[in-house]
Amino acid sequence: MPLAWSRSRWPAPAPTLQLPALSAPSPAPTGPDGRPTAMPLRVLGCSGSIAAGCRTTAFLLDDDVLIDAGTGVGDLTLDELARIDDVLLTHSHLDHVLGVPLLADSVMRRRAGRPPIRVHGLPETLDALRQHLFNGTIWPDFTRLPSARAPVLEMRPFACGDLLALGHRRVEVLPALHTVPAVGFALRGPGDTDAPWVFTGDTAPNPALWQRLRQLRVGRLVIETAFRNDEQALARLSRHLHPAALGAELQQLAGAVEVWITHVKPGELAAVMAEVAALDARHAVRALAAGQVMALG
Ligand SMILES: [Zn+2]
Numbered sequence: 521m522p523l524a525w526s527r528s529r530w531p532a533p534a535p536t537l538q539l540p541a542l543s544a545p546s547p548a549p550t551g552p553d554g555r556p557t558a559m560p561l562r563v564l565g566c567s568g569s570i571a572a573g574c575r576t577t578a579f580l581l582d583d584d585v586l587i588d589a590g591t592g593v594g595d596l597t598l599d600e601l602a603r604i605d606d607v608l609l610t611h612s613h614l615d616h617v618l619g620v621p622l623l624a625d626s627v628m629r630r631r632a633g634r635p636p637i638r639v640h641g642l643p644e645t646l647d648a649l650r651q652h653l654f655n656g657t658i659w660p661d662f663t664r665l666p667s668a669r670a671p672v673l674e675m676r677p678f679a680c681g682d683l684l685a686l687g688h689r690r691v692e693v694l695p696a697l698h699t700v701p702a703v704g705f706a707l708r709g710p711g712d713t714d715a716p717w718v719f720t721g722d723t724a725p726n727p728a729l730w731q732r733l734r735q736l737r738v739g740r741l742v743i744e745t746a747f748r749n750d751e752q753a754l755a756r757l758s759r760h761l762h763p764a765a766l767g768a769e770l771q772q773l774a775g776a777v778e779v780w781i782t783h784v785k786p787g788e789l790a791a792v793m794a795e796v797a798a799l800d801a802r803h804a805v806r807a808l809a810a811g812q813v814m815a816l817g
Pocket residue numbers: 611613698722
């Protein structure tokens with residue numbers, strides 16, 4: 521399916537997402553009743569680091585959009601990897617980007633004659649990839665391979681607040697607060713009335729995020745909680761959340777939302793989730809798991 525891609529600047533916070541007419545989006549797949557079918561979002565990795573059974577952050581939307589490229593990407597087959605046309609990056613940290621250079625190497629031959637994989641990120645994130653990964657020392661520059669004229673990767677900068685159209689999918693770039701420039705994402709299918717799926721990315725407490733989410737009528741929220749409460753000094757230093765901070769953040773989320781916890785360090789899941797369970801949250805809060813598939817839209 522040809523994939524239309526367009527980018528626009530979201531002019532000001534608004535109560536509902538509206539897609540500016542920039543390019544004709546590809547039609548959404550429909551079921552026998554003519555209604556758009558749900559978009560599968562597969563959790564490839566949701567751990568804060570690696571160990572057997574623990575993969576770092578990566579989600580696959582439909583079969584062609586990757587959201588972050590942590591070690592979970594390595595569980596995809598070569599055919600699945602070759603179908604990825606767009607990669608959305610929250611920030612430059614290794615646990616979120618290390619799949620990008622390896623993906624490029626794996627699929628370069630299979631994608632011969634096809635357009636480059638578009639890697640979308642903040643300018644600072646893309647600069648970090650160019651300088652510190654694709655520098656000829658850590659890895660070859662796959663934005664110029666197999667040839668500078670027809671490379672396997674291309675970089676597409678976005679800004680916080682942008683609304684991206686990836687075929688029939690719409691992605692709003694949300695603010696995040698981390699040790700490096702970072703973002704989260706809100707995803708919607710073709711129906712503007714659908715409640716969006718929201719991923720915070722790595723973030724410290726962030727009032728700007730909740731200000732925007734209050735306008736978005738969130739359906740499902742994937743939010744990080746990287747550390748236990750007794751590691752809150754480390755959480756503060758590394759600009760992550762711990763359960764007590766999560767509780768304060770979730771109080772700013774209206775209604776009763778399905779909340780999924782991600783980015784817990786290996787070996788810490790039971791301790792972190794016990795502290796999360798003790799929060800006085802009106803939302804249903806559960807741990808995200810690799811292999812889980814969420815139906816969006
Ligand atoms: Zn990070």
